[in-house]
Amino acid sequence: MHELSIARSLVEQAVDAAADHGAERIDRLELEIGEATHLNPDQLTFCVETVAAETPAAEADIAVTSVSPEGVCDCGWSGRPAEIQDLPMAVPDLRCPECDSRLELTAGTECRLARISVPETDDTT
Amino acid sequence: MHMHTHRLERSMDRLVTDLLGPLSLHRFGHSHDDGAADEDDVLEQFRKQARNVHEEVVHDHDVSCVEFLGSTGSGKTTLVERLVERAPPEETIGAIVGDVAGDDDASRLEAHGVEVVNVNTGKECHLDGSLVADAVAEFDLDSLDRLYVENVGNMVCPADFPLGAQARVLVVSTTEGDDVVRKHPLLFQACDAAVVNKADIADAVGADTDSMRDDIDEIAPEMPVFETNARDGVGIDALSSSLPDTPHAHTH
Ligand SMILES: Nc1nc2c(ncn2[C@@H]2O[C@H](COP(=O)(O)OP(=O)(O)O)[C@@H](O)[C@H]2O)c(=O)[nH]1
Ligand SMILES: [Mg+2]
Numbered sequence: 001m002h003e004l005s006i007a008r009s010l011v012e013q014a015v016d017a018a019a020d021h022g023a024e025r026i027d028r029l030e031l032e033i034g035e036a037t038h039l040n041p042d043q044l045t046f047c048v049e050t051v052a053a054e055t056p057a058a059e060a061d062i063a064v065t066s067v068s069p070e071g072v073c074d075c076g077w078s079g080r081p082a083e084i085q086d087l088p089m090a091v092p093d094l095r096c097p098e099c100d101s102r103l104e105l106t107a108g109t110e111c112r113l114a115r116i117s118v119p120e121t122d123d124t125t
Numbered sequence: 126m127h128m129h130t131h132r133l134e135r136s137m138d139r140l141v142t143d144l145l146g147p148l149s150l151h152r153f154g155h156s157h158d159d160g161a162a163d164e165d166d167v168l169e170q171f172r173k174q175a176r177n178v179h180e181e182v183v184h185d186h187d188v189s190c191v192e193f194l195g196s197t198g199s200g201k202t203t204l205v206e207r208l209v210e211r212a213p214p215e216e217t218i219g220a221i222v223g224d225v226a227g228d229d230d231a232s233r234l235e236a237h238g239v240e241v242v243n244v245n246t247g248k249e250c251h252l253d254g255s256l257v258a259d260a261v262a263e264f265d266l267d268s269l270d271r272l273y274v275e276n277v278g279n280m281v282c283p284a285d286f287p288l289g290a291q292a293r294v295l296v297v298s299t300t301e302g303d304d305v306v307r308k309h310p311l312l313f314q315a316c317d318a319a320v321v322n323k324a325d326i327a328d329a330v331g332a333d334t335d336s337m338r339d340d341i342d343e344i345a346p347e348m349p350v351f352e353t354n355a356r357d358g359v360g361i362d363a364l365s366s367s368l369p370d371t372p373h374a375h376t377h
């Protein structure tokens with residue numbers, strides 16, 4: 001289950017950012033997960049909660065947003081790829097709708113900490 | 126169903142301040158067209174480790190590097206054995222073998238004269254760039270011509286973790302059923318070539334390799350497919366000649 005190592009990186013980033021702001025506590029963690037990854041939002045949330053115990057993020061609310069795939073093609077097409085039908089999960093159709101060549105994904109494969117919320121302090125970075 | 130992130134972000138801003146009163150928010154770079162955003166992407170950090178491995182092995186030391194992945198039993202080690210048997214005698218070959226436990230594959234490849242570094246991944250179900258980087262450090266790269274990486278038998282998470290090889294070759298076997306492609310689409314999309322192994326028993330197990338090819342074409346357009354019988358060495362030459370041979374033939 002690799003959600004755990006990813007959760008560790010995410011919490012580390014959040015704790016570092018909170019420390020930069022002189023915040024003692026993190027109230028909320030917002031994560032973005034690409035749909036074209038195998039990361040499971042529920043599992044990741046659980047892992048983040050586990051890893052966050054005994055850190056300033058221990059009590060933080062965790063919000064996960066899924067990011068839709070976006071693709072580009074050498075022919076100049078770019079946009080949201082269609083979804084392949086009859087598959088057990090959402091999978092982008094990598095055939096360019098204009099020319100049938102293979103698209104390159106520019107979004108949908110990420111996993112990042114989008115934002116943290118910390119109590120108001122004097123630091124206004 | 127899936128609201129665009131930017132819009133959602135903005136409404137979240139409002140939501141947070143409404144519900145919780147004034148807060149200081151730290152926003153991490155996030156937009157797709159903002160290069161700096163990659164710094165915050167945890168998966169991108171793993172990809173970066175893989176690129177470092179690639180740079181060191183392939184570009185700095187001229188070692189061609191190919192990864193094999195797929196379920197346990199699909200025939201990855203057997204394929205590597207067949208490829209090693211075909212290599213010219215002066216070629217020095219290394220292998221990194223990921224295994225949840227044990228070193229059976231390592232001893233099989235060592236018996237073929239391959240220098241093997243075994244990576245016991247323990248609780249992790251896949252190799253990642255940093256595990257491979259550690260394994261690479263155990264080789265004398267100057268003396269190596271070729272490096273094979275056999276990933277842990279797993280059809281799920283390796284999709285999110287490239288290892289820095291020049292090609293990722295996904296090995297499935299006919300015994301896994303001809304719906305194996307549709308069951309693991311993201312892994313097919315993440316790989317560069319597919320091997321449909323155990324072609325010798327396709328009929329016996331009722332697997333339709335043509336429909337597997339059609340599925341691969343739909344899910345991973347332009348992906349080359351090789352049908353092999355690794356046990357008896359059938360179809361290996363076609364695979365072997367398509368594998369990257371001259372490390373500097375490509376640029377980034
Ligand atoms: N019938 C048949 N058996 C094969 C073939 N390739 C591998 N095997 C057998 O399948 C088993 C698993 O192969 P192995 O290479 O260890 O799979 P790995 O776990 O993917 O490394 C072994 O008993 C092999 O002899 C093949 O093409 N046809
Ligand atoms: Mg093996």
Ligand SMILES: [Zn+2]
Pocket residue numbers: 073074075076077096097098099100101
């Ligand atoms: Zn196109």
Ligand SMILES: [Zn+2]
Pocket residue numbers: 021125150151152
């Ligand atoms: Zn800030």
Ligand SMILES: [Zn+2]
Pocket residue numbers: 001002249250251282283
């Ligand atoms: Zn894994």
Ligand SMILES: [Zn+2]
Pocket residue numbers: 179183184375376377
């Ligand atoms: Zn390269």
